[in-house]
Amino acid sequence: MTEATLPIRNTQGPDGAAPRGAIRLEGISRVFGGGIVAVDQIDLDIRAGEFFTLLGPSGCGKTTLLRMIAGFETPDTGRILISGREMQNVPPHKRAVNTVFQSYALFPHLSVAENIGFGLRMRGVAKAERLARTEQIMALLQIDAFARRNPAQLSGGQRQRVALARALVNEPEVVLLDEPLSALDAKLRAELQVELMRMQKRLGMTFIFVTHDQHEALVMSDRIAVMERGRMLQVGPVLDVYEQPRSVFVAEFLGLSNIWKFTPRPGNVAETALGALAINTRIDTQRTAMIRPEKIWLYPEADAPRDRPNTFPGVVREAIYMGASTQYNVELPGGAIVLALDTNNQAAERSWGPGERVVLELKPGNIMLIDG
């Protein structure tokens, strides 16, 4: 790989107040015709140089929010500050923001190099500099071999790189990515996820990434915001949002989970469908308990730990082999089904089939309490 480097121009903003590439949304709302509230009173701070992901199901408003930052949509209420400057009424061609579109939106009548140089040409950058910068970014993304080709002659992954290069070459304050990997096959997608993340760290630009794929969000982001019905349910570092979801929706949207309603009992005990669960944290107003399937320990019936809390015998009803791990649906005597994930590091010695008896351990420290 050629070690081409781009000058990183991530310095202070115009007045020194907000750093270049920081974004602040204040009370942003957007209502479409027919009274559909796409985005509902969102406040958000995105730090300069951060890989930030908007995650949510389709129709949650994440794309609308991204389009408002790009300038394709105008918010009905609220302010958008990019690098400290108010931008909600500035048209897209005057924003130092570039978008990587879901469909790539490459100009079919222009070659790869012309596509990439388009933004620089529109901004009136001199030809020599334009060519130099285009070549530099093409080398960085390893697409220099296709410079003279038309987009129609490229594969999906190559087009994706061209679309990314076309945005990055302008050295924008913020790069917006609207599900840019959704059209690619799984392997290429995984490759590009890592590459995109590396590119972002290297250039130090703010990336705002929109996706409905929780796995993608977990892999790539510094912080994520989970959205539903135009609202932000939870914003935070990936680990926090995954490990400590604050709502059932977030817990279920980000990966697999076991969720039970409970009634509090004295001594930090939660009465659930499984039976009494010992909890580490103090039970306050929360009435829902959650545990991730991979945080549940499985034992053969013979050597189950007898002296620890939260151990439950059960029968395996389904074993779904997924390569690296196996997912077990275990039925407890009361009829409750528990989802448990076991890594297959010792698959030969330790795996169970349907009908076999196992013992589950739900360590108190791994049980999270959720409001509502």
Place this chain on the structure above:
Amino acid sequence: MQGRAERTERLARAWRLWMTAGPGLFWIVIFLLLPSLILLGIGFFSIGNYGNPHLPLSLEPFREVAGYSILGWSPDNIATILRSLLQAVSAAGLTILLAYPVVFFIVTQPPALRPLLLLFVILPSWTNQVVRTYAWMELLGPGSALSHLAQNAGLIPPHLGLMPGILAMQIGLTYNYLPYMVVPLYAAAEKLDWSLVEAGRDLYASGRRLFWSAVFPQTIPGLLSGIILVAIPAFGDYVVPTLLGGGKSMMIGSLIASQFLDTPNWPYGAALTIFMLIFTCAGLIVFRVMSKRLGSSEGSMI
């Protein structure tokens, strides 16, 4: 056994092919190919006493097309051809200028309304061309309000009308062929990829530059179809130049017609027609090559 099954299958395939393609082929052969061949034949005869084709065979009609006659060479025919060409080009140019705003107006309306608006553009072309051209004669004739305006403004001498003349003819042609430009352009504009327009805006283009970089290239297939649909009929148009153009500006369509109607000279008329056919075909081929080089021929209709 197997050979026989194969043969039946082949026969059945041939039967299906002739059943489906046959009627159309029959039509083309009887009403297009044969007449053209007859015309081609007539072009190689001498002229008889009544303008009818007569033996011996001769190349005289084609010499006549090139401008030679008993009076020597005259540039009149070349002028006529150039005039017709100019008329075709300007008709195409004017319809393009008129069609783009109309098409983009329609495309930006709610989808339910678009077919109706398009219908308004197409509707006039469902009435007879002669009738519509007569209407323009009324509008542009010496006694018309428009002519009075032009007279008062000193654009034309008093007592004369805007019609007959080149201007009236151009108006008539543009009016007549506008739907043929609007429809293919509309087809291209309706499936316009607006994400490219957004990409253009995202990459600092706006206004005119946005149109030329993100919108116009997408309409080229429709534009090329439109040019062909307008320019070819306008090149050989007979009704409009005859009714609105007057005697001073002879067009190739009128020239051919007069060889069969006014002072009959069938072989000359046939030779002119064949020349026009070849000229048009050559033009089409050049156009096709050019549009292929533009890299947008795939959507073009012809």
